[in-house]
Structures are given as C-alpha cells and as structure tokens.
Amino acid sequence: MALSVPLFSSPIVCKTNHNHNSHALDAAYIKRAADLADKSGGLTSPHPNYGCVLVSSSAGNARVVGKGFLYAEGTKPAELLAIEDAGELSKHATAYLNMEPGDCPGDNTAVSALLKARVERVVIGIRHPLSHLRGNAIRALRSEGVQVDVLGEDLQSKFFQEALKFCQLVNAHLIYKAASRVPFSILKYAMTVDGKIACSSGHAAWISSKQSRHLVFELRGRSDAVIVGGNTVRKDNPKLTPRHGGGHFPTRIVMSQTLNLPEVANLWDVSEARTIVATQRGARKSFQKYLASKGVEVVEFDILNPRDVVEYFYDRGYLSILWECGGTLAASAISSGVIHKVYAFVAPKIIGGKIAPTPVGELGMVEMTQALEFVDACSEQIGPDTLISGFIQPIPDLAPIIPSVNETSVIDPSLTPYEASIIFFYKTWDPYGAFSNFSPHPIQMPDENGDYLTWSSVEHYYQASKFLGVEDPSAKECFENIKSAKSPEEVARLGRKLQRQFPHLVRPDWDSVKVDVMYKALKCKFSIYPHLNSMLLSTAGSVLVEASPHDLFWGGGREGEGLNYLGRLLMQLRSEFLSESTTENSCLRM
Numbered sequence: 243m244a245l246s247v248p249l250f251s252s253p254i255v256c257k258t259n260h261n262h263n264s265h266a267l268d269a270a271y272i273k274r275a276a277d278l279a280d281k282s283g284g285l286t287s288p289h290p291n292y293g294c295v296l297v298s299s300s301a302g303n304a305r306v307v308g309k310g311f312l313y314a315e316g317t318k319p320a321e322l323l324a325i326e327d328a329g330e331l332s333k334h335a336t337a338y339l340n341m342e343p344g345d346c347p348g349d350n351t352a353v354s355a356l357l358k359a360r361v362e363r364v365v366i367g368i369r370h371p372l373s374h375l376r377g378n379a380i381r382a383l384r385s386e387g388v389q390v391d392v393l394g395e396d397l398q399s400k401f402f403q404e405a406l407k408f409c410q411l412v413n414a415h416l417i418y419k420a421a422s423r424v425p426f427s428i429l430k431y432a433m434t435v436d437g438k439i440a441c442s443s444g445h446a447a448w449i450s451s452k453q454s455r456h457l458v459f460e461l462r463g464r465s466d467a468v469i470v471g472g473n474t475v476r477k478d479n480p481k482l483t484p485r486h487g488g489g490h491f492p493t494r495i496v497m498s499q500t501l502n503l504p505e506v507a508n509l510w511d512v513s514e515a516r517t518i519v520a521t522q523r524g525a526r527k528s529f530q531k532y533l534a535s536k537g538v539e540v541v542e543f544d545i546l547n548p549r550d551v552v553e554y555f556y557d558r559g560y561l562s563i564l565w566e567c568g569g570t571l572a573a574s575a576i577s578s579g580v581i582h583k584v585y586a587f588v589a590p591k592i593i594g595g596k597i598a599p600t601p602v603g604e605l606g607m608v609e610m611t612q613a614l615e616f617v618d619a620c621s622e623q624i625g626p627d628t629l630i631s632g633f634i635q636p637i638p639d640l641a642p643i644i645p646s647v648n649e650t651s652v653i654d655p656s657l658t659p660y661e662a663s664i665i666f667f668y669k670t671w672d673p674y675g676a677f678s679n680f681s682p683h684p685i686q687m688p689d690e691n692g693d694y695l696t697w698s699s700v701e702h703y704y705q706a707s708k709f710l711g712v713e714d715p716s717a718k719e720c721f722e723n724i725k726s727a728k729s730p731e732e733v734a735r736l737g738r739k740l741q742r743q744f745p746h747l748v749r750p751d752w753d754s755v756k757v758d759v760m761y762k763a764l765k766c767k768f769s770i771y772p773h774l775n776s777m778l779l780s781t782a783g784s785v786l787v788e789a790s791p792h793d794l795f796w797g798g799g800r801e802g803e804g805l806n807y808l809g810r811l812l813m814q815l816r817s818e819f820l821s822e823s824t825t826e827n828s829c830l831r832m
C-alpha cells in the first residue's frame with residue numbers, strides 16, 4: 243500500500259556527463275531511495291524505514307534497474323528486494339540507500355545481499371543513528387572492497403543538502419531516539435483562517451476538508467500513539483483511529499488530571515485499538531476501576547505533565563507520538579519542550595467567536611521576538627485547505643559531533659569522528675557522573691609557593707584559582723572562602739558570584755590560563771584514583787560531552803552549541819594516558 247503523506251517528490255535526471263552531474267545524480271537517487279523508504283510508514287509500528295535504488299551505468303547512461311523498500315521489521319531488507327528486482331543487472335551496479343543498514347552478519351541481510359550481488363558501489367544517505375549499529379555495515383562493505391560513499395563525509399556538495407534532509411526526515415523518530423531518548427512528537431491541528439479550532443460552543447466537526455482528514459488518518463497510522471486531553475474527549479468523543487484502509491493502529495492516550503470523563507465514549511471501545519488513560523495519582527479510583535473493566539489501561543503519574551508522559555511512553559517503546567489535543571494541552575506540551583514538529587491544516591473558513599478555542603493556549607510570551615519560528619517550514623495545498631508544517635525543534639544532527647569533526651581528530655587522533663558514539667555526563671549520579679567536576683574526589687594541588695593543598699573537589703580548586711596569586715587581602719579572603727565552601731555546588735555559585743562582583747580581584751591572566759588550570763586539576767584527579775583512570779580509559783573511541791545546558795564554555799549546551807571544553811580536556815587526557823600505557827607496555831616487552 244502506498245501512502246500519500248507528501249514528504250517529498252523527486253525528479254530524476256538520467257544522463258551522467260561530468261563530476262558535477264554525478265553529484266546531482268547521486269543526490270537524486272538518494273532522494274528516490276528516501277521516497278521509497280517512506281512507503282512503509284504507517285504499515286506497521288514505526289521501525290527503521292529503508293529504501294534501495296539500484297542503478298546501472300553504461301556508456302554514460304544511468305538507469306534504475308531495481309528498487310525495494312523494507313515493508314516491516316522482520317521482512318526482506320530493501321536491498322535484497324532491489325537486487326531480486328534487478329536480477330543479473332545488479333552486478334557492478336551502484337546501490338543507493340537512504341540509511342546505513344542496521345544488520346551485518348547473517349544470510350539474507352542487506353550487507354550479505356549487496357556483497358553476493360557484487361554491487362560495485364554503495365551510496366548512503368545517513369549513517370545508522372543508533373550508536374551500537376553506526377558504522378558496522380559501512381565497515382563490513384568496505385572490508386570486502388566495495389566502494390562506500392556517505393553523503394556529507396565522502397561526498398561533499400550543495401546538491402546533497404536536500405537529499406540529506408529527506409533521509410533524516412524519513413527516519414526522524416530514530417534520530418530523536420538516538421539523540422535525546424524521547425519519542426518524536428508532532429502536534430497536529432485543524433483551524434479556520436481566523437485561528438479557531440472549534441466554535442465557541444466547542445463544536446469542531448469539521449474544520450478541515452475530507453482530503454485533509456484522510457491525511458490525518460495516514461499520520462495516525464505512522465504514529466505509535468495519538469494523545470488528546472480530557473476536554474477533547476468530553477467535547478468531541480473522538481475515535482482517533484486511522485481509517486485509510488488497513489495498516490498500523492496507534493495506541494490512543496488520554497491525558498486527564500481530574501478523570502472527569504464520560505462513562506460512554508468511543509475511546510473506551512478497545513476492540514480496534516488500545517486506549518491508555520494517563521492520570522494524576524489517586525484520581526477517581528472508582529472510575530479507574532470502571533475503565534479497567536472496559537479494557538482501558540490507566541497509568542497514574544505523581545504530577546501529570548507532558549514531559550513525564552512522553553518519557554514514560556518512550557520507556558515502553560513508543561517512538562513517535564501524534565498530539566491531536568486542543569490548545570490547553572498543546573500549550574503545556576510545547577512549553578515542556580516535547581513537541582518537535584507541527585502540522586497545521588488551515589481551512590478557508592471563518593468562525594469568529596471571542597472564546598472560541600485556538601490551537602495553542604498560554605505560552606507566557608510577551609514579545610514577538612519570543613515566537614517559536616518554524617525550521618524547514620513548508621506549505622502545500624490539500625484540497626481546499628493549506629497544510630503548513632515545520633519543525634519547532636530541528637532534527638538533531640548526530641554528526642558532526644562536539645567538537646567538530648576536524649577538531650576531534652586533533653584532540654584525540656584515535657577517534658573516528660563519524661562513527662564515535664557520544665557519552666554525555668553531567669550530574670554526579672549519571673553513569674559517568676564521576677567525570678563531573680562536582681564528583682567527591684579530593685585532589686592535591688600546589689599553591690603559588692609550591693605547597694600542596696588538599697581540595698575537596700576539582701570545582702573547589704578551579705573556582706579558587708581565579709583569585710590565586712593576587713596581592714590583595716580581599717582576594718586571599720575569596721580564595722579561603724571558596725576553599726572552605728561546603729559543597730561543589732556552593733563553590734561554583736560562590737566562585738562565579740565573587741568573580742562577577744569583584745572582577746578586579748580575579749587574576750588578570752585568568753581567561754588565558756583557566757583551561758590549563760582545569761587540565762592540571764583533572765590530570766591530578768584521574769591520576770590518583772585508579773578506578774577513575776580505568777573509567778576514563780574505558781570510554782576510548784567515544785566522544786565525551788559534558789551535558790550542561792547552561793555552561794556554554796565547559797559544557798556542550800542544550801543543542802550542541804556549547805564548546806564542551808571539559809569533554810575536550812578529558813578526551814585529551816584519555817589520549818595521553820593511553821599513549822603512556824602503550825609506551826610502558828612496549829618498554830616492558832623490550
């Protein structure tokens with residue numbers, strides 16, 4: 243079944259002339275592969291979407307000889323289908339894949355099919371987003387002599403920007419999973435041109451056209467779950483099923499704090515699709531029992547909010563969520579940062595009404611500069627309606643990583659930047675929390691006279707060093723106060739505050755020496771604690787990022803905009819420790 247959610251369309255140029263044209267051609271075929279991959283969206287629960295186009299060239303003419311897409315998890319790989327489609331013509335052909343295959347060993351896998359068919363070249367749109375699969379298939383193919391070109395790595399050209407975007411779009415849910423371990427969330431609504439999603443009475447059937455609603459059925463089919471708020475259940479009595487002729491049925495999720503919901507509702511009929519009601523702990527126990535008797539699952543939250551709900555459902559394996567709620571819950575979801583993309587169907591109608599509901603409630607913004615701007619906004623005509631869509635949180639870029647690809651190899655030459663997984667650390671209770679400067683590992687560092695002093699944490703030493711060696715009794719007082727602060731958190735606060743209040747007491751060369759000060763403190767910490775040293779060495783091959791959303795110098799920032807100097811120094815130290823141990827081992831062998 244071909245779905246018609248118009249992700250993209252891809253015209254194909256068929257003549258190869260020069261390099262310039264070959265880039266355009268590669269881009270066009272990758273787009274075609276992404277287009278094919280998109281065909282499986284909505285057929286089964288969201289899974290990696292794969293498409294493969296096999297192209298054979300002779301006498302300067304390129305032509306498509308085989309095509310395939312992965313129908314569902316556990317069915318024949320797209321590459322195998324394309325090869326079966328092409329038969330003998332797959333020999334020496336070029337295979338275009340929107341995404342690196344996730345499989346590797348075994349028969350009937352994408353890699354073995356490409357090798358058996360003696361495909362000469364493989365062009366890949368994006369590497370597999372999941373770190374345990376990333377790079378495996380590429381290495382396996384290359385080790386067998388197949389030329390593998392990855393867009394943006396081996397092939398650089400302006401032609402690839404659009405193709406890359408298509409490849410990211412078609413597997414956005416996997417990229418969000420890899421980058422932030424949350425479900426990919428789309429907020430969809432239908433509104434009149436005067437911005438209403440219902441009349442003042444609450445009546446809303448229908449604002450958008452039949453064609454638009456058909457598209458919504460398809461969007462539902464592409465989602466693991468559809469979420470509405472309690473009020474939408476009360477006003478609309480929705481079904482929330484995809485009714486476009488088969489395919490996947492998403493779970494219907496109702497968020498209701500009060501559980502003041504009708505006894506009779508379409509959503510309580512779970513014969514076609516399951517319903518889960520998320521509510522506040524202790525809400526209307528008798529109604530919870532009633533719902534359970536209908537086969538509706540009830541999940542209680544301490545405080546019902548969109549962030550906790552999506553994290554809970556992510557842990558249950560939900561990778562994509564369609565929010566079909568009204569403006570109240572939509573505002574709460576946007577404020578919580580869980581919405582990534584918006585689909586707004588705008589119908590050429592006016593309904594008016596001062597209290598008629600609008601798609602997004604209160605966000606607390608007071609100036610236009612605070613507006614959330616769409617990234618990659620596009621609009622298209624769906625029957626009489628206009629569909630405006632765009633990202634309010636862009637698809638995360640899994641590569642290049644922090645720091646940039648070029649910088650990474652200077653900091654730690656053993657890192658392969660496109661394949662390295664990223665280890666984030668921040669709070670001391672995180673798996674690699676001991677990398678944090680707040681970790682309770684005292685260090686001994688010399689003062690300006692060379693006398694060794696004991697510091698409760700790296701943070702203590704770092705903050706106090708701002709005032710070290712300044713000939714002013716007040717600077718010495720700052721130094722002593724910081725040294726004796728009770729916790730690393732207090733020390734960080736105090737150090738920053740004193741620096742802000744008394745800039746003249748800070749050593750004048752602070753900006754140029756602070757990285758070195760930190761480096762020395764970290765070197766001490768990771769030298770004197772063998773278990774910390776082993777932990778650091780165990781991360782070899784991975785990029786280390788301090789996941790501080792606030793500190794854009796030492797941390798990586800919320801969106802990777804930070805400089806991540808703490809991560810850089812740890813990687814540099816790791817590289818130095820590793821080369822020392824290699825030298826020691828080779829000396830022992832001599």
Ligand SMILES: NC(=O)C1=CN([C@@H]2O[C@H](COP(=O)(O)OP(=O)(O)OC[C@H]3O[C@@H](n4cnc5c(N)ncnc54)[C@H](OP(=O)(O)O)[C@@H]3O)[C@@H](O)[C@H]2O)C=CC1
Pocket residue numbers: 430431432433438439440443444445446449470471472473474475477478497498499500501502503546547548566567568569570571572574599
């Ligand atoms: N045209 C369109 O695309 C759509 C139109 N509509 C229309 O919108 C109107 C309903 O809008 P609205 O009242 O905003 O409905 P919502 O779907 O936003 O429901 C709001 C309800 O969600 C529940 N809720 C649970 N947790 C939260 C939270 N953290 N923040 C906010 N709400 C939470 C509460 O339910 P409870 O009170 O049970 O505790 C709350 O009253 C109806 O007239 C409906 O027809 C609705 C959806 C789409």
Ligand SMILES: Nc1c(N[C@@H]2O[C@H](COP(=O)(O)O)[C@@H](O)[C@H]2O)[nH]c(=O)[nH]c1=O
Pocket residue numbers: 431432446447448449450451454455458470474478479480481482483566567587
């Ligand atoms: N009114 C309105 C929408 N409303 C949404 O669709 C839900 C009803 O779905 P169902 O019962 O499955 O048909 C409703 O609760 C609300 O979430 N959607 C649209 O595409 N266009 C419309 O005009």
